[in-house]
Amino acid sequence: MTIMKSLIKKKEGKVNAKPAQCCAKTSKIIVGCHD
C-alpha cells in the first residue's frame, strides 16, 4: 500500500495560484531578479 503524501491542500489539478515569478510581484524591483 502506498504512503505517498500529497502536499496539495486544494483539489488536485485545480490550482489558482499565480506563476512563481508573479507571486513576488512587488518584490521584483531588483537587479537580482535577473539571477
Next chain:
Amino acid sequence: MKYSKYNIFSKIRDSENYFIINLLTGNADILGIPDAEKLKAIRNGEAFSDEAFYGELTAKGYMSEEADETRLYRNRYLDFLDSRNKDEIQLFFVTNYSCNFACTYCYQDQYNNPNLELSNDVIDSFFNYIKKEFAGRDKYITVFGGEPLLNSPKQKAAIEYLLNKASDEKLEVSFVTNGYSLDSYINILRNRSIREIQITLDGTRAVHNKRRFLKSGNGTFDAIVRGIDACLLNKITVNLRMVIDKENIDNLPDLARFAIEKGWTKSQYFKTQIGRNYELHHCQSAPDKLFGRISLFEEIYELTKLHPHILEFYKPAYSIAKFLSENGNLPNPLFDSCPACKTEWAFDYTGQIYSCTATVGKEDESLGSFYPVITQNKEKIEQWESRDVTAIPECKDCNLQLACGGGCGSVAKNRTGNECSSDCRPITELLELGFSEYFENGKVPNNFSDKILDYQN
C-alpha cells in the same frame, strides 16, 4: 502511459525521503524509501506490480498518455499567455546613471553617464509615451539609477515633479535607492502612493561600510539605517536587500539579529530579499569571491540551521518550495521567467527605451526612444517578446522548464549572443534544500507514517 516529462523527482536533503512535483498537473508529494524505489523503477521503464501505486501516479499526472500531456501543456500555455497579457506592467524610469557610492561590485561601473540632465520635458514625454503605449494596462513605475535619490535641490525637484505626474495618472511608484539620503526625502515621499522602496544593506556597520561606501570613502550604514527607520515610521514599505558573496555571508546572522532588535521584522511595512553578487555584464576583479546559484543557498541553508533566527528576517524561496509550504498548492507553470518587453520595460533620462533593468543604459541594447522623438526597433522588440520556454531550444526537453522559465534573457544573451537561449536555474538542487527546510525541518524522520501525522497537524 509514460512517466511525465515534467516530473521533478529527487531526494530531500538531510532526509531519507524523496519528493516529486509536477507543475503541469499541480501535484506535489513526499515519498518514503519504498515508494521512491518503485518510482525509480517506473522511471527507468522496469516492470512493476503495485497497481495501487501506479493508479495514484496516474491520477496525479505523474504518469500520463503523451497526447493528454501535450494537450494539457498547450492549454496551460494558452492560459499563461492570457494571464500575462492582463498582468501588471512594471515601468522603470532611470533618472540618472550617476551615483554617490563606489560599491566594490557595481555592475554599472563601466556605463557611460551621458552629460545630460533630467528635464521636465523628458518626464512629460515619458508619461505621454506610457499613457498611449500601455493604455488600458495596469502599471506602476519604479524609479531607478544610478542613484535616483541624490541629495540636491535639483534632484528633489525632479523627483517631486515625477511623483506629481504619477499621481495625476493614478500610478504607484517604487524606488530602488542606496538609501543614503532617504531621510531627507521623507517629506517628499510621505502621503504619496509609494509601493515600496528597495534599499541595500550588506551587513552590519563594519561589514556594510567596507562594501558600500561613498566615493569619498566614508561609511554609509548609519545614514541608511536612519532612512529605513524614517520610512517605517511613515508607513512606507521597505524592501531590504542584502547582496551576498563569500566576504559577507557570515554576517547574515548578525544583520538578521540587528533587524530583529530594531523591531523592523515586526513591521508590516518591512520585507527582505537576498541577492547574489554575480557577474551580470562583465568579469569582476575577484570572481572567486562569488557564490554560484546553488552554493549560495546551500550556505544559507546551513546557516539557518545554526542560526534559526535568520528565518525571522529572511525566508529563502528555494524555487517553489516556500510557495508550496505557505499556500498548500503549486504556482502555475512558469513558461517564461523573463519579463522583458512583456511585463517590464525600462526608460532613461536620455530618452532611450530598453527591455529591462539588466539592459537599461547599455547603448547597444536600446530598443528605441521616447524623447525627443518616438522610435521603436520592432524587430528587436519582437525578439524579446517571443522569448519563453517554447521558443528556447534547450528548454524544450528539460523537465525543469516549468519551474525555471528559461531564466534571464539578458544573462542568456551575454552568454550566447542570443536572448532566445537558456539561463538555467538549479531547480532540483534548490528543491532538495527547500523540501528539507519547509517540510522536513532538516530532520530525518524515524518513521514515515509518523511524519504523515505531522503534516496533518
